[in-house]
Amino acid sequence: MRKFLAILVCKLGRWVGRLIGKGSSMPGQAALKICPDILSRVTLPAHIIAVTGSNGKTSTVEMIAAILRANDKTVVYNEEGSNQIEGVATMVLTHSNFSGTVKADVLLIESDERYAAHSFRYFHPTEFVITNLYRDQLTRNGHPEWVYNALKPAIYPETLLVLNADDPLSSCFAIGHEKVKWFGMDEIPGDTHAPSGAYRDGAYCPVCKAPMEYDYFHYNHIGAYRCTGCGHQKPKTDYTATDVDLDSGRLTIDGDVSVQLAFRSIYNVYNILAAYAACRECGVESAAIAGVINNYILKNGRMQRFTLGAHRGTLLTSKHENSIAYDTNLRYIASSQAPCAVLVVVDAISRKYFTSETSWLWDIDFDRLNFPHVREIFLAGRYANDLAVRFSFTGIPGEKWKSRIFPDIREACAALAEHGDEELYVVTCFSDRDKVLSQVQKEAM
Amino acid sequence: MDIRIVHFYPDLMSLYGSYANVSLLRRHLEDLGCAVRVDAVRPGQDAELSDADFLFMGAGTERSQQAAARDFARFGPAVKSAAADGTAMLFAGTAMELLGRSVTAADGTQFDGIGLADFTSVQGSRRYTGDVYGFTELYAPAAVGYINKCAVISGVETPLLTSLNMGFGNERECGPEGYHAGSVFASELTGPLLVKNPLMLAAVLSAVYARRGQPLPAELPSYPYEEQGYAITAQQLKLRSESKH
Ligand SMILES: [Zn+2]
Numbered sequence: 001m002r003k004f005l006a007i008l009v010c011k012l013g014r015w016v017g018r019l020i021g022k023g024s025s026m027p028g029q030a031a032l033k034i035c036p037d038i039l040s041r042v043t044l045p046a047h048i049i050a051v052t053g054s055n056g057k058t059s060t061v062e063m064i065a066a067i068l069r070a071n072d073k074t075v076v077y078n079e080e081g082s083n084q085i086e087g088v089a090t091m092v093l094t095h096s097n098f099s100g101t102v103k104a105d106v107l108l109i110e111s112d113e114r115y116a117a118h119s120f121r122y123f124h125p126t127e128f129v130i131t132n133l134y135r136d137q138l139t140r141n142g143h144p145e146w147v148y149n150a151l152k153p154a155i156y157p158e159t160l161l162v163l164n165a166d167d168p169l170s171s172c173f174a175i176g177h178e179k180v181k182w183f184g185m186d187e188i189p190g191d192t193h194a195p196s197g198a199y200r201d202g203a204y205c206p207v208c209k210a211p212m213e214y215d216y217f218h219y220n221h222i223g224a225y226r227c228t229g230c231g232h233q234k235p236k237t238d239y240t241a242t243d244v245d246l247d248s249g250r251l252t253i254d255g256d257v258s259v260q261l262a263f264r265s266i267y268n269v270y271n272i273l274a275a276y277a278a279c280r281e282c283g284v285e286s287a288a289i290a291g292v293i294n295n296y297i298l299k300n301g302r303m304q305r306f307t308l309g310a311h312r313g314t315l316l317t318s319k320h321e322n323s324i325a326y327d328t329n330l331r332y333i334a335s336s337q338a339p340c341a342v343l344v345v346v347d348a349i350s351r352k353y354f355t356s357e358t359s360w361l362w363d364i365d366f367d368r369l370n371f372p373h374v375r376e377i378f379l380a381g382r383y384a385n386d387l388a389v390r391f392s393f394t395g396i397p398g399e400k401w402k403s404r405i406f407p408d409i410r411e412a413c414a415a416l417a418e419h420g421d422e423e424l425y426v427v428t429c430f431s432d433r434d435k436v437l438s439q440v441q442k443e444a445m
Numbered sequence: 446m447d448i449r450i451v452h453f454y455p456d457l458m459s460l461y462g463s464y465a466n467v468s469l470l471r472r473h474l475e476d477l478g479c480a481v482r483v484d485a486v487r488p489g490q491d492a493e494l495s496d497a498d499f500l501f502m503g504a505g506t507e508r509s510q511q512a513a514a515r516d517f518a519r520f521g522p523a524v525k526s527a528a529a530d531g532t533a534m535l536f537a538g539t540a541m542e543l544l545g546r547s548v549t550a551a552d553g554t555q556f557d558g559i560g561l562a563d564f565t566s567v568q569g570s571r572r573y574t575g576d577v578y579g580f581t582e583l584y585a586p587a588a589v590g591y592i593n594k595c596a597v598i599s600g601v602e603t604p605l606l607t608s609l610n611m612g613f614g615n616e617r618e619c620g621p622e623g624y625h626a627g628s629v630f631a632s633e634l635t636g637p638l639l640v641k642n643p644l645m646l647a648a649v650l651s652a653v654y655a656r657r658g659q660p661l662p663a664e665l666p667s668y669p670y671e672e673q674g675y676a677i678t679a680q681q682l683k684l685r686s687e688s689k690h
């Protein structure tokens with residue numbers, strides 16, 4: 001009876017919520033109040049795929065959903081990205097019938113890495129994709145090993161782990177776990193043999209803290225690692241990017257599946273690999289997956305085109321407090337050849353929480369902008385001075401940025417509108433992007 | 446002046462941009478005309494501390510901290526005699542805990558600090574995170590920063606920040622934070638705390654000069670980005686600490 005009531009309340013709440021255009025986790029929250037173990041009393045699809053990690057989870061989940069749906073599987077997933085237990089409950093109950101059966105082939109869940117243990121107490125994923133674990137939102141997450149410890153209880157013996165072989169930390173989830181499939185990348189052009197980045201989280205083994213050696217680095221500390229102490233190392237991969245050419249945007253998986261990249265970033269390659277592995281494990285043929293990926297355009301708008309004065313601009317959405325997301329966008333700008341200007345905005349550090357914590361600026365490798373084609377750099381937002389201190393420790397010539405520091409974002413945009421006609425790249429976070437987009441003419445996506 | 450900085454475990458103890466403390470101190474010393482050498486010490490490497498002008502260790506994960514502690518034990522006597530000799534040093538984040546008598550990990554295992562100071566640290570499964578707005582006896586304006594730790598530190602008699610309006614101190618909310626005695630500075634304020642606090646940097650610079658028997662030059666170069674960055678953060682945190690009461 002309580003189960004029926006909880007489902008009813010959730011469905012009603014969802015209906016009301018839709019009418020007034022509000023919240024995706026409230027109905028589930030109400031249902032959990034009525035019946036706290038409701039999630040263990042429902043009948044779930046045969047495949048429950050969970051995706052978590054510091055970077056790429058939304059893109060990976062969207063790609064998995066697109067592939068499965070194109071292959072005639074019904075998929076229920078939290079498209080609104082409400083990824084704590086209340087959001088998961090809302091999604092499950094609104095898609096179940098009144099006896100509590102979710103009629104779908106796959107339940108797909110993007111899960112917050114810190115709350116997964118809570119969300120998966122009442123039911124366990126059949127496939128658990130972990131994209132990576134590294135420095136991300138440390139104000140809330142503490143540090144990557146703290147997140148690892150928080151995620152560990154969400155992993156049950158019957159779950160198949162789909163893990164990134166190239167990440168020394170998240171690969172540790174395989175220790176003592178039987179069912180594991182690995183995705184990863186062979187050595188590719190553009191790899192380095194020396195580490196890059198402002199810090200070296202690959203210097204020491206996450207298992208025993210002995211020094212690690214690398215055969216190659218794909219980016220930051222992601223690559224082929226080998227511990228000199230305990231032997232923790234990049235495992236043999238089950239799903240492998242065997243040929244990656246970022247210049248032409250071509251990718252080959254397992255030596256025979258060719259994919260054309262819509263977005264030529266190494267990041268995107270990992271998201272594709274993770275989605276490919278998860279879908280193969282759900283029984284989708286490789287050619288069918290490639291067909292979808294080839295026609296796939298990222299939905300979540302991390303890149304927005306616009307004009308500002310005589311500039312044509314691209315907004316590259318990063319995440320504040322996530323240095324690797326920043327590094328990726330800086331790498332993208334570095335690889336562009338045409339003369340350009342760059343606007344970096346740090347105004348509100350978090351969307352949800354107030355904080356003045358700016359330590360993460362020191363983890364970003366801003367020296368990646370030290371190229372002749374990057375003509376000028378504008379630093380804007382409340383923490384523009386903190387950005388300026390950080391930039392004063394790069395090799396970037398001062399004349400490119402020192403007279404372009406604007407605590408007021410509108411003034412930075414006005415200055416850009418009046419001056420110059422180069423390509424413009426804006427690097428900022430979801431929390432600050434609209435402050436820039438309100439000052440420009442957006443192009444249709 | 447020739448200045449030698451010893452940076453312990455720059456890769457192992459490197460969370461929250463800890464390294465920026467060394468970068469900034471180095472720049473300010475160079476701007477004062479000093480020739481600065483920074484020697485990194487990695488686990489297993491030897492280091493001579495008796496002629497060092499500044500010792501630094503930054504924040505690490507709890508497991509990195511344990512690895513650092515295993516190696517750092519052999520430097521205990523040398524660090525203590527350097528402190529007694531007036532050598533300036535900063536231990537930031539979890540490195541602070543290594544100066545005390547012992548650290549108890551969340552699983553209950555205990556390991557020794559070097560015992561330079563008489564405090565103990567007990568780590569748990571709760572993490573204390575949040576902005577900090579507080580005061581020190583070294584200067585009048587506020588100190589700012591961020592706490593990100595899982596340890597409660599007991600037995601500090603001479604804290605670096607004597608009162609907090611906001612943030613978790615050594616052992617309680619708004620309690621005193623860090624450790625300071627003579628030329629020894631320690632704080633769980635994470636990351637580039639000397640960048641965030643220009644006056645704290647000046648205090649460390651004075652300590653470096655004092656050990657060499659020299660006063661800081663009366664005219665110091667100005668650093669507008671650092672000063673304005675501090676001013677904005679201090680203003681933001683002051684507003685918020687007032688709205689909390
Ligand atoms: Zn190892």
